[in-house]
Amino acid sequence: MDLALSEAREAARNGEVPVGAVILDADNRPIARASNRVEADHDASAHAELLAMRAAARARGTTRLEDCTLVVTLEPCPMCAAAAVHFRIRRIIFGAWDPKGGGVDHGPRLFGQPACLHRPETIGGIRERENSLMLKEFFRALRHHS
Amino acid sequence: MDLALSEAREAARNGEVPVGAVILDADNRPIARASNRVEADHDASAHAELLAMRAAARARGTTRLEDCTLVVTLEPCPMCAAAAVHFRIRRIIFGAWDPKGGGVDHGPRLFGQPACLHRPETIGGIRERENSLMLKEFFRALRHHS
Numbered sequence: 001m002d003l004a005l006s007e008a009r010e011a012a013r014n015g016e017v018p019v020g021a022v023i024l025d026a027d028n029r030p031i032a033r034a035s036n037r038v039e040a041d042h043d044a045s046a047h048a049e050l051l052a053m054r055a056a057a058r059a060r061g062t063t064r065l066e067d068c069t070l071v072v073t074l075e076p077c078p079m080c081a082a083a084a085v086h087f088r089i090r091r092i093i094f095g096a097w098d099p100k101g102g103g104v105d106h107g108p109r110l111f112g113q114p115a116c117l118h119r120p121e122t123i124g125g126i127r128e129r130e131n132s133l134m135l136k137e138f139f140r141a142l143r144h145h146s
Numbered sequence: 147m148d149l150a151l152s153e154a155r156e157a158a159r160n161g162e163v164p165v166g167a168v169i170l171d172a173d174n175r176p177i178a179r180a181s182n183r184v185e186a187d188h189d190a191s192a193h194a195e196l197l198a199m200r201a202a203a204r205a206r207g208t209t210r211l212e213d214c215t216l217v218v219t220l221e222p223c224p225m226c227a228a229a230a231v232h233f234r235i236r237r238i239i240f241g242a243w244d245p246k247g248g249g250v251d252h253g254p255r256l257f258g259q260p261a262c263l264h265r266p267e268t269i270g271g272i273r274e275r276e277n278s279l280m281l282k283e284f285f286r287a288l289r290h291h292s
Contacts, residue, residue: 043200044209044232054189063190078256079232082225086190100261107261108254110224115246115253
């Protein structure tokens with residue numbers, strides 16, 4: 001989670017919503033990391049999680065990450081949760097819960113859908129205060145500057 | 147839909163699941179098109195819809211496609227449906243329904259979720275027989291060759 005938090009801080013420095021993600025292999029070694037790049041890339045899908053999963057799969061030359069863990073500072077949205085199914089991610093560890101935009105423990109709760117083909121193990125709320133505080137401070141500063 | 151079908155045939159020629167997508171602007175001019183590239187790119191998220199939306203936004207230098215229509219040969223999956231929300235797609239026209247993998251009229255029905263921030267207009271079942279036949283033939287051939 002330290003690596004993911006450092007990616008999130010990198011996003012904040014670039015004026016992006018501060019979310020960071022890391023992919024760990026079966027030995028808990030980081031094989032890819034990414035920060036949110038929506039604004040920089042003009043790509044509304046460039047969430048940290050999706051970028052990290054894509055980078056890990058590309059590095060391995062495969063589409064499946066069956067032994068991998070996604071560590072991310074914020075509960076994944078429905079897009080990223082559904083992508084984790086396509087990539088066959090084994091486990092998702094996330095920081096802050098996202099009652100408005102989350103798709104794992106909120107909203108469509110994608111892994112609980114009857115048609116869901118693959119259900120990653122999920123552990124939410126890891127270092128929750130630290131992770132949610134970073135987002136809150138980012139949005140507070142944004143309001144003060146706009 | 148002709149353009150989307152031609153992209154889907156291109157995917158089939160490359161051994162990919164035959165799905166094609168086109169983004170139309172407010173005047174119904176195509177501004178981006180893509181075929182499924184999951185295997186070629188080692189990217190489980192490289193669905194035709196997501197690639198086409200990313201290309202359209204990149205071409206425009208924006209993250210929002212508020213005046214655009216996504217035309218796709220198959221009902222979008224939950225990942226692509228959620229991405230269409232992030233890209234603020236105005237309308238989705240799709241061909242074959244996908245009772246197992248769809249996320250618009252099936253599964254989580256993402257645009258009907260109370261927390262959904264933006265609800266594209268959707269029109270499904272356009273040239274349904276032609277679109278579903280292409281997928282059926284692809285999977286039949288796959289079974290015969292494996």
